[in-house]
Each structure stands twice: as C-alpha cells, then as structure tokens.
Amino acid sequence: xxxxxxxxxxxxxxxxxxxxxxxxxxxxxxxxxxxxxxxxxxxxxxxxxxxxxxxxxxxxxxxxxxxxxxxxxxxxxxxxxxxxxxxxxxxxxxxxxxxxxxxxxxxxxxxxxxxxxxxxxxxxxxxxxxxxxxxxxxxxxxxxxxxxxxxxxxxxxxxxxxxxxxxxxxxxxxxxxxxxxxxxxxxxxxxxxxxxxxxxxxxxxxxxxxxxxxxxxxxxxxxxxxxxxxxxxxxxxxxxxxxxxxxxxxxxxxxxxxxxxxxxxxxxxxxxxxxxxxxxxxxxxxxxxxxxxxxxxxxxxxxxxxxxxxxxxxxxxxxxxxxxxxxxxxxxxxxxxxxxxxxxxx
Amino acid sequence: xxxxxxxxxxxxxxxxxxxxxxxxxxxxxxxxxxxxxxxxxxxxxxxxxxxxxxxxxxxxxxxxxxxxxxxxxxxxxxxxxxxxxxxxxxxxxxxxxxxxxxxxxxxxxxxxxxxxxxxxxxxxxxxxxxxxxxxxxxxxxxxxxxxxxxxxxxxxxxxxxxxxxxxxxxxxxxxxxxxxxxxxxxxxxxxxxxxxxxxxxxxxxxxxxxxxxxxxxxxxxxxxxxxxxxxxxxxxxxxxxxxxxxxxxxxxxxxxxxxxxxxxxxxxxxxxxxxxxxxxxxxxxxxxxxxxxxxxxxxxxxxxxxxxxxxxxxxxxxxxxxxxxxxxxxxxxxxxxxxxxxxxxx
DNA sequence: CTGTTAGCGCATTCAC
DNA sequence: GTGAATGCGCTAACAG
Numbered sequence: 001x002x003x004x005x006x007x008x009x010x011x012x013x014x015x016x017x018x019x020x021x022x023x024x025x026x027x028x029x030x031x032x033x034x035x036x037x038x039x040x041x042x043x044x045x046x047x048x049x050x051x052x053x054x055x056x057x058x059x060x061x062x063x064x065x066x067x068x069x070x071x072x073x074x075x076x077x078x079x080x081x082x083x084x085x086x087x088x089x090x091x092x093x094x095x096x097x098x099x100x101x102x103x104x105x106x107x108x109x110x111x112x113x114x115x116x117x118x119x120x121x122x123x124x125x126x127x128x129x130x131x132x133x134x135x136x137x138x139x140x141x142x143x144x145x146x147x148x149x150x151x152x153x154x155x156x157x158x159x160x161x162x163x164x165x166x167x168x169x170x171x172x173x174x175x176x177x178x179x180x181x182x183x184x185x186x187x188x189x190x191x192x193x194x195x196x197x198x199x200x201x202x203x204x205x206x207x208x209x210x211x212x213x214x215x216x217x218x219x220x221x222x223x224x225x226x227x228x229x230x231x232x233x234x235x236x237x238x239x240x241x242x243x244x245x246x247x248x249x250x251x252x253x254x255x256x257x258x259x260x261x262x263x264x265x266x267x268x269x270x271x272x273x274x275x276x277x278x279x280x281x282x283x284x285x286x287x288x289x290x291x292x293x294x295x296x297x298x299x300x301x302x303x304x305x306x307x308x309x310x311x312x313x314x315x316x317x318x319x320x321x322x323x324x325x326x327x328x329x330x331x332x333x334x335x336x337x338x339x340x341x342x343x344x345x346x
Numbered sequence: 347x348x349x350x351x352x353x354x355x356x357x358x359x360x361x362x363x364x365x366x367x368x369x370x371x372x373x374x375x376x377x378x379x380x381x382x383x384x385x386x387x388x389x390x391x392x393x394x395x396x397x398x399x400x401x402x403x404x405x406x407x408x409x410x411x412x413x414x415x416x417x418x419x420x421x422x423x424x425x426x427x428x429x430x431x432x433x434x435x436x437x438x439x440x441x442x443x444x445x446x447x448x449x450x451x452x453x454x455x456x457x458x459x460x461x462x463x464x465x466x467x468x469x470x471x472x473x474x475x476x477x478x479x480x481x482x483x484x485x486x487x488x489x490x491x492x493x494x495x496x497x498x499x500x501x502x503x504x505x506x507x508x509x510x511x512x513x514x515x516x517x518x519x520x521x522x523x524x525x526x527x528x529x530x531x532x533x534x535x536x537x538x539x540x541x542x543x544x545x546x547x548x549x550x551x552x553x554x555x556x557x558x559x560x561x562x563x564x565x566x567x568x569x570x571x572x573x574x575x576x577x578x579x580x581x582x583x584x585x586x587x588x589x590x591x592x593x594x595x596x597x598x599x600x601x602x603x604x605x606x607x608x609x610x611x612x613x614x615x616x617x618x619x620x621x622x623x624x625x626x627x628x629x630x631x632x633x634x635x636x637x638x639x640x641x642x643x644x645x646x647x648x649x650x651x652x653x654x655x656x657x658x659x660x661x662x663x664x665x666x667x668x669x670x671x672x673x674x675x676x677x678x679x680x681x682x683x684x685x686x687x688x689x690x691x692x
Numbered sequence: 693c694t695g696t697t698a699g700c701g702c703a704t705t706c707a708c
Numbered sequence: 709g710t711g712a713a714t715g716c717g718c719t720a721a722c723a724g
Contacts, residue, residue, distance in 0.1 A: 086448075357716095369695085
C-alpha cells in the first residue's frame with residue numbers, strides 16, 4: 001500500500017507514457033477537445049481504460065479555478081420541507097456534472113458561519129443558502145470575496161447574489177383569510193423561529209388579513225418559537241389554557257400544526273370541530289395525518305430547481321443574475337383540518 | 347473582476363509577504379503546528395485576518411492526498427428513511443472537519459456508477475454506500491482502487507470495506523410473528539425493489555416465521571416491487587381483489603404500508619378491523635397516520651453515526667476495519683394498525 | 693525556531 | 709496535429 005489510501009491511482013503522465021503520446025494530448029482527449037487524430041484518440045482511451053485512469057479533480061480545479069462543486073446550506077435535512085428541495089438542487093447539479101456538498105446548520109449562526117467557511121476553502125463554485133440567519137453585512141462580505149450566492153427565502157443586494165423566494169406574507173394572508181372566511185374571529189398564530197425571515201413574513205401576512213377584516217391583533221394568542229412537532233404541541237397547550245382560547249390556529253409550519261393537532265386531541269378537543277388548524281409547507285405527511293391538514297404549499301422542488309439553475313447559470317456566464325430575485329406564490333391546499341368550506345364571501 | 351469568479355482570494359504567499367516571514371512559517375501556523383514563536387504567530391494571524399485569507403483545500407489536498415470530504419451515496423433523500431441517516435453522518439463528519447458530498451441514485455445502477463466515479467475523481471477520502479445495487483465485483487474493483495468503503499445493509503469481503511447492517515431477516519420474522527400471534531393465518535407481503543438486499547432479507551424472515559408455524563408460503567399473496575406510497579396502494583388493491591384476500595399485510599417499508607392503508611380505506615375496509623398492517627423503518631410519519639402504524643424500527647440515526655464513525659476511523663488509521671461488520675437488531679414498535687395485542691404465546 | 697527547494701496532477705501558453 | 713515548459717497554492721523534507 002503506498003503512502004495513503006490511494007493504491008494504484010494512475011496519473012495522466014502514466015497514460016501518456018503507455019499510449020506513447022505527450023501529456024497534453026491525453027489532456028486533450030479527456031477534455032473532449034478537437035484536433036486529435038482518431039488513431040491517437042483510440043490509443044489514449046485504451047491506455048486510460050487499461051490503467052483505470054481517473055482525472056484528479058483537485059489538480060484540475062487548482063489550475064482551472066473551478067471545482068465543479070456547489071455548497072448547499074440548509075437548516076436541517078430532517079425537517080420534511082428540505083428533502084424535496086435538496087433533491088431537486090441535486091438533480092439539477094448532477095445533470096450538469098456538478099456535485100453538491102450538503103451542510104446542516106440547525107439554524108445556528110455559528111454553525112452556518114463555519115459551514116460557509118469550510119465550503120469556501122473547498123473552493124465551491126457557488127453557494128445556495130436556504131433561509132440564512134446571518135447578518136446581511138456578513139453575507140455581503142462573503143459575496144465580496146468572489147463567490148456566487150443564491151439565497152432562498154431571503155434577498156441580498158449584491159451583484160453576485162440572486163434569490164428565490166416564496167411570498168411568505170401572501171401565504172400568511174391566504175391561510176388567515178381562509179380561517180376568517182370560515183367564520184373564525186379568534187385566530188391564533190403559532191410562531192416559528194424569531195430570526196426566521198419566513199416567520200416574519202408569515203406573521204405580517206397574518207396581521208394584514210386580520211386588519212383587512214378589522215380584527216384587532218392580539219399578541220396573547222401568538223405563541224411558539226421553534227419549528228417542530230413538540231414546539232407546536234406546547235404552544236397549542238399554552239394557547240388553549242387561555243381564558244379566551246382561539247377557535248382557529250394558523251401554524252408557522254406543518255410540523256407545528258401537526259404537533260398542535262396532536263395536543264388538541266390529547267386534550268379531548270376535536271379538529272376541526274372545536275379548533276380549526278392551518279399549516280404551512282405542505283410536507284408529505286400533511287395529507288396523511290388525521291384529519292388531513294389544510295396548509296399553504298411551498299413549491300419545494302421548484303424552489304430547488306430554480307435555485308440550482310440560477311446558480312449554475314451564474315457560474316457559467318459569471319455575470320450578475322437577472323432578474324435578481326424570482327418570487328413564487330404559495331398556494332392554499334384545502335383538506336380537512338378546518339372543516340367544511342362553503343365558499344364564503346370575503 | 348479577475349479571470350473567474352474569485353476576486354480577492356489571498357494566497358499563502360501574500361500572507362507571508364505581509365507578515366514578513368516565509369511561506370512555510372505561515373503554513374505552520376495555519377496547521378496549528380508547534381514551534382512558532384508567539385510573536386511570529388501573532389503577526390501571521392494578523393496578516394491572515396487583514397487579507398481575509400483562506401487556505402485552498404484543493405491545493406492542500408493535492409499534496410496531502412486527503413480531501414477531507416467523504417461521499418455519501420443513497421437512493422433518494424425524499425424517502426423519509428434517509429434524512430435521519432444522512433443527518434447523523436453529516437454531524438459525525440462535521441465534528442471532525444469533514445464535508446459530505448451527497449448523491450442520490452434512485453436505485454438506478456447507472457446513476458450509482460456515475461456518482462461513484464465522480465466522487466472518486468473528487469478524491470473523497472472514503473465512501474458510504476447505502477444499500478448499493480452494484481455487483482460485488484464492481485465494488486471490489488472500486489475498493490481495489492484504494493478507496494475506503496462503508497456499506498450499509500450490505501456486506502463486501504474486502505480489506506478496505508466495512509459494513510453496518512440491520513438484521514433484515516430478524517425484522518421480517520418479528521413483523522410476521524406479530525401478525526401470526528394475533529391470530530392471522532393469511533399474511534401477505536408487500537415486496538420492495540427486487541434487487542434490494544433489504545427486501546430479500548425481510549422476505550426471508552417472513553418465510554421463516556411462516557415456516558415456524560407450519561404455514562405454507564403462498565406466492566399469490568406477495569405483491570409490489572417499489573418502495574413508495576403509490577406502489578403500496580396498488581399492491582394492496584391487487585391483493586384484496588384476490589379470491590382469498592389476506593387478513594394481514596406485512597409491508598416492505600412504511601411508505602408501502604401507508605399506501606396500502608390509504609387504499610384499504612378507499613375500499614371501505616377498516617384497519618385494523620378488517621386488515622392488519624405492519625410496516626418497516628419507523629419513519630416519522632408512521633406515528634401520525636391514522637391509525638398509527640405498527641412497524642419494525644431501523645435505528646436510522648445510529649446507523650448513520652456508526653457508518654460515519656467507522657469510515658472516519660478507517661481514514662485516520664488507514665487500517666482494515668474491525669470487526670468488518672457491525673449488525674444492529676431492528677425493533678418492533680407496536681401501535682394501532684394491528685389491533686389490540688394480547689401478549690399471545692409464540 | 694525558521695527558510696529553501698521540490699513537486700502533488702493537471703491545463704495551458706507557445707513552438708514545431 | 710502534437711510536444712516541452714511553466715505554474716496553480718500548498719506541504720514536506722532537509723538544512724540552518
């Protein structure tokens with residue numbers, strides 16, 4: 001066994017020797033270049049196969065200044081929102097010969113910073129940051145250093161940054177309006193992580209919908225703080241113990257909504273009979289819980305596809321993205337957790 | 347803007363010049379080496395910060411022959427089995443300064459081959475292959491080329507390969523025995539992908555449990571072929587249209603089980619009243635569907651943690667893994683999809 | 693404690 | 709059409 005793990009890794013030099021041509025010629029056939037006689041090409045490819053030669057992407061990247069890898073920074077792959085998203089960026093990347101290096105941050109700024117730093121050292125050609133929690137100044141500095149950025153559900157004004165966002169406020173408005181249309185007047189909001197831009201947008205939409213009906217915003221029926229099933233359950237428990245509990249709940253995401261429904265059931269309350277619930281994201285599970293969850297769908301796969309396509313395009317042309325931001329509109333999926341819906345007047 | 351995307355990437359040479367020491371000294375402080383005077387170290391770190399210098403991992407890897415990246419090849423991150431698994435390998439890798447490059451194969455041999463090839467070019471220090479579908483001879487060749495391998499739910503006799511497996515046959519036996527204990531005599535099996543080692547093992551366990559009670563195996567009540575909700579629904583529909591439909595179903599995985607329950611409900615059959623159902627994996631959703639699904643749990647996070655730990659250890663010591671294979675035992679989680687369970691005699 | 697000299701594997705001017 | 713020489717950014721002997 002030679003020095004490290006590599007045992008018989010052939011180099012371009014060996015291929016050149018075996019096929020009796022120069023290194024440059026080998027390089028030409030590898031990179032599909034023109035101007036190589038069919039015969040030469042054949043003898044080279046033969047040698048490549050005989051030696052089981054594989055170009056070293058590290059060496060190649062060092063000289064071309066391109067790694068053909070992109071970094072993907074997300075909160076937590078275990079959150080069902082992410083798999084479809086990740087999957088579609090991966091497919092788009094793979095289709096163009098790119099690899100994706102995945103990093104979870106758990107919404108922790110320190111971890112996010114560390115992940116970005118490592119990714120930069122690895123010379124990724126670009127970065128997709130999903131719902132980054134980092135200060136804009138920091139992200140600006142990152143972009144200044146020359147890397148290409150695509151943000152998801154957040155924007156950044158920088159010539160090397162683009163964004164894919166879904167209109168969170170619109171989603172919040174639709175969810176809340178739906179509940180209001182059903183006749184509810186006391187609609188609670190289960191808040192997500194305080195620093196999340198999505199949370200801020202959804203909360204804004206919630207308030208706007210309330211305003212539009214002349215219903216006062218009541219901070220007492222806003223609870224939560226973390227996007228998880230247990231956090232949703234706890235928040236629901238807290239809300240239902242109020243003197244004037246809500247009759248409907250709009251949750252920051254499906255996980256919280258499911259936790260809330262779980263807790264409601266434990267308390268002997270019926271959904272939607274006693275309390276109506278709306279979630280956000282439309283994760284796969286939403287259609288299978290009992291009752292099936294009404295929710296605001298984010299086009300997860302489309303978001304991933306777009307984010308990757310934009311980044312790859314920026315890498316290819318090394319020109320600023322245009323338009324800088326593309327905005328997607330979330331859609332209300334009506335299932336059973338809010339009761340029967342009689343096309344009410346708005 | 348300089349040639350490519352990099353704008354002001356400082357090099358070690360610039361750091362050396364600015365801090366007035368040699369390149370080697372800079373290299374020493376970066377790599378936390380000993381033998382650098384405190385003063386020199388300070389002036390170097392100052393220069394590093396001033397220039398916002400970041401070592402180029404490509405260049406470093408080229409000479410050290412270590413990329414500090416590992417490749418993770420899975421079937422599909424959208425399958426809920428994988429996120430907890432992926433997450434825990436990532437955490438383990440990140441804790442040691444490693445990155446993970448994720449590749450989905452959709453259980454397609456061609457894609458798996460392509461992914462491995464790309465990963466090898468990228469000079470990953472090791473590979474985690476989850477339920478690889480590739481011929482053993484191919485994997486042997488891959489390992490022969492010098493790369494370190496950890497297989498999940500599959501074994502390979504090679505000095506550079508280790509494995510983490512959960513005892514699929516045992517899982518199949520437990521699931522089937524549970525149904526038999528409940529009094530069922532006509533238990534169907536919803537098969538997974540034919541080439542999957544997990545499927546083969548679970549099927550074997552199913553047959554063994556049947557044998558142990560002297561019940562004949564009936565190929566008529568084995569259907570399926572793909573691990574998905576819709577495939578599960580279709581297979582269930584097919585089974586229930588038989589002249590002698592089963593009274594219980596053991597599904598290859600939870601997704602198929604959920605699809606089956608969905609279809610059963612659509613047909614007006616009750617679970618567990620008319621048909622009992624057992625799944626496999628214990629995905630998060632399993633606890634929240636109606637009725638909550640009884641299933642055989644695979645320790646997903648533990649599997650990921652172990653796989654990563656083993657690989658990282660092999661990379662560090664470049665010595666063969668020991669023991670070559672670690673086997674985990676799956677556990678039956680009894681919920682509501684099989685009806686009331688009265689601790690029957692086995 | 694620190695600097696000098698090579699060279700990792702590859703792509704790229706230039707010649708021929 | 710093809711070859712020889714140069715260097716990407718970094719670490720590793722080996723001196724001093």
